Amino acid sequence: xxxxxxxxxxxxxxxxxxxxxxxxxxxxxxxxxxxxxxxxxxxxxxxxxxxxxxxxxxxxxxxxxxxxxxxxxxxxxxxxxxxxxxxxxxxxxxxxxxxxxxxxxxxxxxxxxxxxxxxxxxxxxxxxxxxxxxxxxxxxxxxxxxxxxxxxxxxxxxxxxxxxxxxxxxxxxxxxxxxxxxxxxxxxx
Numbered sequence: 603x604x605x606x607x608x609x610x611x612x613x614x615x616x617x618x619x620x621x622x623x624x625x626x627x628x629x630x631x632x633x634x635x636x637x638x639x640x641x642x643x644x645x646x647x648x649x650x651x652x653x654x655x656x657x658x659x660x661x662x663x664x665x666x667x668x669x670x671x672x673x674x675x676x677x678x679x680x681x682x683x684x685x686x687x688x689x690x691x692x693x694x695x696x697x698x699x700x701x702x703x704x705x706x707x708x709x710x711x712x713x714x715x716x717x718x719x720x721x722x723x724x725x726x727x728x729x730x731x732x733x734x735x736x737x738x739x740x741x742x743x744x745x746x747x748x749x750x751x752x753x754x755x756x757x758x759x760x761x762x763x764x765x766x767x768x769x770x771x772x773x774x775x776x777x778x779x780x781x782x783x784x785x786x787x788x789x790x791x
Contacts, residue, residue: 613708615701617700623653627656642661643664661764667703675691678690704768736750
């Protein structure tokens, strides 16, 4: 993360996991909870939480994937090694589908501004993502686990959605003119 891309840092995305129905939590995944990765969970095509996307305080963003009866259409391995016998499938999904979508947006961000550091990318994603599921009508046993909480930097975060559903247009637009690099991180002992 520190030395890749000539000192700007490699940008690593990681799927938060598909274990929600087993009460899995992405905080327990060593790769998904690394500060050097962008942990991605999935929402369905309506922007609702999927029945599989793992929540966690480590989730940075969410991205559309399968759910509510609609899958992601993508290329596929032909024959028995693929999801279908053709060159395409419309049944791809999971956080394994949401994460490459985020990687694609990041590639467009870097095309717009190749001087972004790995921390700049995370900051832009956090500040340009769309808050979803802002309903206050839901009642939860642990309100801090399942609601939007404003952190000390003034950003709203949700354990189900991270800083929100990725907004590619906003992220690329913000990247074009982004000149104030996020300061170096500090390790406190």
